[in-house]
Amino acid sequence: MSLDVxxxxxxxxxxxxxxxxxxxxxxxxxxxYAWQVIGAVVADLELAGPGAECAEHGTPxxxxxxxxxxxxxxxSDAIRGGLExxxxxxLAFQNCHLVGAFRPTAVDGARYRAFVSPRGQLLNQSPxxxxx
Numbered sequence: 001m002s003l004d005v006x007x008x009x010x011x012x013x014x015x016x017x018x019x020x021x022x023x024x025x026x027x028x029x030x031x032x033y034a035w036q037v038i039g040a041v042v043a044d045l046e047l048a049g050p051g052a053e054c055a056e057h058g059t060p061x062x063x064x065x066x067x068x069x070x071x072x073x074x075x076s077d078a079i080r081g082g083l084e085x086x087x088x089x090x091l092a093f094q095n096c097h098l099v100g101a102f103r104p105t106a107v108d109g110a111r112y113r114a115f116v117s118p119r120g121q122l123l124n125q126s127p128x129x130x131x132x
Contacts, residue, residue, distance in 0.1 A: 002030070002031075003026055003027065003030040003079075006026070020086065023078075023082050024086045027073065031069040033065075033069045033070065034070045034073035035073075037061075038073070038083055038087065038099065038101070039087075040057060041056065041057040041099050041101040045101045045103070052103075053102060053109055054100050054106060054111055054112065056101075058099075059097065060096075060097045061097055070097060074093040089101040089102060089103065089104070090102045090106075092112065092115050094115070100115050
């Protein structure tokens with residue numbers, strides 16, 4: 001299961017649309033490691049200043065449980081989109097742990113295109129990451 005959905009939030013979803021704040025709170029509570037990683041990479045981007053296009057977090061998760069959280073957060077269009085709206089960035093993902101946070105204005109830039117390209121993915125491979 002990707003998210004631990006409280007009964008009241010599930011009731012709300014069954015009746016209609018759920019607002020982003022409630023959804024994001026559910027994500028934050030359900031996937032604390034993923035929330036921490038994404039929050040940290042966004043903070044790094046902010047600390048780098050307005051001229052910075054991107055920040056990356058490439059530390060492998062401490063366990064498979066944390067790796068699973070990161071995978072679930074970034075593999076789900078709804079979760080990833082919610083995180084992008086909440087933090088005001090575009091997220092990119094490689095190798096089960098390499099997360100990039102890009103300013104929306106940088107999405108058409110060379111660094112973003114390189115990060116999400118097949119070439120970038122291939123160049124960022126290693127045998128140690130084969131089973132991640």
